[in-house]
Amino acid sequence: MATDKDKHLDCVLNSHKIKKEQSLLDKHITKKNEVKEALEEEYGADLYAPFNSGSYAKHTAVNKKFDFDLIAPFKRDAFATLEKMYTEVYDFLYEKYKGDATIRKQKVSIGLEFSADADGDVIKIDVVPGRELNKDQYKDDSNLNLYVYSQFGKIEKGSERLKTNVKAQIENVKGNAEKDSIRQMIKLLKVWKIYNIKDPKSFFLELITIKAFEEETIEGTLWERLKKIMEYIRDNVETVSLPDPGNRNNDVADTLTDSDKTVLKDDMKYMIERIEENSDNITSYYRINPKFPCDDENKNSNGYGSKEDSLSVPPPTRYS
Numbered sequence: 097m098a099t100d101k102d103k104h105l106d107c108v109l110n111s112h113k114i115k116k117e118q119s120l121l122d123k124h125i126t127k128k129n130e131v132k133e134a135l136e137e138e139y140g141a142d143l144y145a146p147f148n149s150g151s152y153a154k155h156t157a158v159n160k161k162f163d164f165d166l167i168a169p170f171k172r173d174a175f176a177t178l179e180k181m182y183t184e185v186y187d188f189l190y191e192k193y194k195g196d197a198t199i200r201k202q203k204v205s206i207g208l209e210f211s212a213d214a215d216g217d218v219i220k221i222d223v224v225p226g227r228e229l230n231k232d233q234y235k236d237d238s239n240l241n242l243y244v245y246s247q248f249g250k251i252e253k254g255s256e257r258l259k260t261n262v263k264a265q266i267e268n269v270k271g272n273a274e275k276d277s278i279r280q281m282i283k284l285l286k287v288w289k290i291y292n293i294k295d296p297k298s299f300f301l302e303l304i305t306i307k308a309f310e311e312e313t314i315e316g317t318l319w320e321r322l323k324k325i326m327e328y329i330r331d332n333v334e335t336v337s338l339p340d341p342g343n344r345n346n347d348v349a350d351t352l353t354d355s356d357k358t359v360l361k362d363d364m365k366y367m368i369e370r371i372e373e374n375s376d377n378i379t380s381y382y383r384i385n386p387k388f389p390c391d392d393e394n395k396n397s398n399g400y401g402s403k404e405d406s407l408s409v410p411p412p413t414r415y416s
Contacts, residue, residue, distance in 0.1 A: 099375045101319040104382070108287055109280060109318075111385040112158040120159075120217050127210065127219045128164045131189075135168050135223070138188055142174035144234055149224070149262045151298060154269040156282045160385050161290050163220035165205070167262050169240055172231040178243035182206075185225040204242045204258065229259060238263040239342075261342030268341035269302065274309050280318070281305050281325050284382055288367075291383045296352060296360060303338040303348050304329055319378075323368060330364035333357045 114121060132146045150165030151157035168185065175181035186206050190199045197210040205222040212218050226240030233239070242258040272278055285301045288294065308314060308328035314321050334357045340346040352360070370377040384390065 099378055101371070101375050101378050102317045104378055104384075105284060105318040105322065107384050107390040108382050109283060111388040111390065112160055112283060112287060113388075114152070114157045114159050114162065116385075116388050117159040119215075123213070123217055123219055124162075124164050124221070128166055128221055131166060131208065131221050131223065134192055135185075135188075139168075139170070139174070142171050144169040144171065144228070147262075149266060150222075151286075153266050154279075154302075156269065156279050156286070156298075156302065158283050158286050158290070159388075160287070163222055165222045165224060167240075168223055168225045169234055170225065170227045171234070172228045175227060178227055178241055181225050181227055182243040182245060185223065189223060201245045203246055204244055224262075226260070226262075237261070259343040259346060260340055264342040265299075265340070268306065272306065272309075274314070277314065277321060278306055278309055281314075281322060284318075284322055285325070287383065288381055292381060294363070296356070297348075300338065300348055300351055303340075304333065304336060307332075307336060307338060323371075326364045326368055330361050330368070333361050333364075 128148060135146055136143060146166050146168045148164055149167050151162060152164060170181060175184065182201075186199070186201055189206055189208060193199060193208055193210075197208045200207045200209075202222065205224045208221045208223065210219040210221075224242065226242050228234035229237070229239035229241055238261050240260055240262070242260060244253060244258050246253050269275060269278065269282075282298075282302050282305050285305065286298055289296065289298070289301065305325055308325050312324060312328055314324050316324075333352075334354070336349055338348040340348050349357075367381055371381070
């Protein structure tokens with residue numbers, strides 16, 4: 097029986113609901129609060145209240161792979177330079193957690209990956225240090241400057257003027273009239289990214305999805321909407337501008353190189369073609385979380401379930 101694409105995608109979304117991993121989620125929340133308190137104790141009055149951002153704050157998280165992004169907003173006079181801020185926060189976190197976690201410098205964040213606990217669970221917290229743009233104005237405008245530790249698409253390593261406003265980024269999803277449909281599409285693209293080992297940042301996928309909703313009529317069934325989003329990416333990724341809602345002068349499209357964009361275009365083109373040729377192929381791109389399968393009755397009637405496990409996943413495409 098051919099796979100019912102809409103019912104399959106509905107199952108994909110249900111199987112990846114964050115609440116299905118409530119125990120793991122609670123562990124992330126506990127660890128995030130611990131890191132937050134450590135930063136507050138270390139930096140005191142130089143630090144505004146750290147807060148959670150990323151997919152959990154936007155309600156776009158999926159349970160197969162998730163971590164917590166913790167924004168650490170420092171006052172303007174806390175550090176002479178953004179590089180000094182980034183380096184000192186890394187050094188503090190390294191000394192604090194080196195016996196319990198792997199600490200690594202990332203694009204604009206510092207990654208903490210804690211050793212597996214007794215249940216085999218691994219907790220990941222990404223700390224993003226930022227410095228307020230204008231002295232004593234953060235509480236009013238929420239504007240921050242970040243330090244770019246390593247090459248970020250077209251953004252040069254060592255850039256000290258990556259201005260952003262994380263609260264505006266969160267509101268860009270939460271305050272959108274189409275937020276429910278947008279969140280569904282973002283989650284599905286994240287499932288594709290995770291299972292097929294793709295590298296575009298989730299924030300990029302988020303913004304290009306919202307852009308598609310702004311420029312196209314995205315309606316219909318789950319598959320019809322998802323196909324429309326993939327077609328938009330295919331047709332526009334090489335030229336689209338994606339202004340950061342937290343800084344209209346920061347084009348998030350620049351977090352991908354030109355070759356990255358061409359690869360993503362080809363990924364979308366090939367994926368659409370394969371799914372249109374044979375609906376069963378959708379199960380190799382948009383996979384059900386095997387830990388939380390749909391009930392047997394639905395799997396049998398919808399034509400998906402064990403079939404997805406027998407399909408080969410296309411080879412991963414790596415982005416620079």
